[in-house]
Amino acid sequence: MEGDECSFPPDSSDDHSQRGSVASSATLSRAQDVLIYLFGESAVHLSVEGLGSVTVQELGRIVREALHIPESAQDAFAFWLSSPLLELQLKARHQPYKLCRQWQDLLYRFTEASEEDISQDEPCLQYRRNVFYPKSKELQIEDEGVLRLLYEEARSNILTGRYPCDPEHWTGLGALSLALDEGTGLDSQKLTTTIKEKKLSSFLPAHVAMGSGGLFSTLRGKSSRQAGLEQNLLEEYRKISTSAGNPPEPTQLLHQYLNTCHTLPYYGCGFFFGEIDKPVQGLLQRIKRKAVNVGICLEGVYVMDAKEKHVLLGLRFSELSWDHSYPEEEGDSHILWLEFDGEEDGTPVNKLLKIYSKQAELMSGFIEFCVELRSASEGGASAETDGEVSLSRQPDGQDGSNKNGRGGRRGMLRRQSSVVCSRVHSLNTISYVDNGKEIKRLKPKRAASFFTRQASASTYSAVQVTESLEQG
Secondary structure: OOOOOOOOOOOOOOOOOOOOOOOOHHHHOOOEEEEEOOOOOOOEEEEOOOOOOHHHHHHHHHHHHOOOOHHHHHHHHHEEEOOOOEEEOOOOOOOHHHHOOOOHHHHHHHOOOOHHHHOOOOOEEEEEEOOOHHHHHHHOOHHHHOOHHHOOOOOHHHHHOOOOOOOHHHHHHHHHHHHHHOOOOHHHHHHHHHHHHHHHHHHOOHHHHHHOOOHHHHOOOOOOHHHHHHHHHHHHHHHHHHHOOOOOHHHHHHHHHHHHHHHOOOOOOEEEEEEEEEEOOOOOOOOOOOEEEEEOOOOOEEEEOOOOOOOEEEEEEHHEEEEEEEOOOOOOOOOEEEEEEEEEEOOOEEEEEEEOOOHHHHHHHHHHHHHHHHHHHHOOOHHHHOOHHOOOOOOOOOOOOOOOOOOOOOOOOOOOOOOOOOOOHHOOOOOEEEEOEEEEEEOOOOOOOOOOOOOOOOOOOOOOOOOOOOOO
């Protein structure tokens, strides 16, 4: 992600660099072959002169020409350095080659990966969606090539479960992918054959297509559940092929796919890795942690269960305050703190969620940058704001009034059965009330220690924790 408030480590070109041998300046001055990876298992092959000093801005111009990206959509994409351990969106001034040389330093700083994993990890340079590109502008794009790039990325995020969605969403999206890949004129027999050849995981999220029946269920072959998924996919495909007299154009299908994805509040998010405390089930049980993906976009913050593929907490910027803290002692963690309104036994309270992550500093800086962008947009031309966002916007003065978005009572979160909706009841949070004079800690029904150390005012100014805060 772009660490707008976080500086990357300086380039270390001497013999002490953690990277391996580096090509000489004479070699780098000659034309070098470069692969820019795209979603959909494709890449752009370029020959670049002066690779060691070329910037993202210069590289972007070359890639846009190669992909025939129209000027009106040039801001829709950005360059990313990505690997299974870390994803960073680069700024126009960044030099990708130099950042690749610093990759191990970045992994040590922003991940908990082992030394062995870090030594074996290599980033790839990707050209993908810009997280700061408004969805309202994306809806205006008509160029098929641009729509196809956006579609391939959205499809990947759907299939991998990065964008959690409900059955009515992933079935319809799977049918649209089938229509885009194979056309809309297949009969039932050809459809069934195509699905079997490509497998359900080519059209439906992997955790849905594979199920969780274990080894025995897998060995039994196609289960009744998979047969039902195939049937639902076929029915949705038939709706597409018979919805109009003339077969829909590819651009229509692409727009339909992306419009459906736009209904997911975390579409277009940048993602970070972290952990949260699991709720304690008994007095003697040790506190364990759960892996989460934290998605941040121009609209808000979304904490998702990395295993179960559903949303644990979704907050608009008008509904939260935030901060991050650094480790004070050896063994402590970097923490992103999210504060939001909740309820404890019928009493309105503030809740704190701790997200343990070495990327907490990146997340905090990214949130602040998004809030500033929204404030500038709303202060100038509010028409740029998505209709969906404006429906849930709080009264003036609550959003972007200061660094952490505090000011007045925020809207209560709703709990629903959809994977898209928050599950506040399943979170291990700290509850407190602020009567204007002091903060009082509320003891939860289950005995648990929420703080491993005293949070001081300097490390979490958003909640103004005092020295008298009860330690549970």
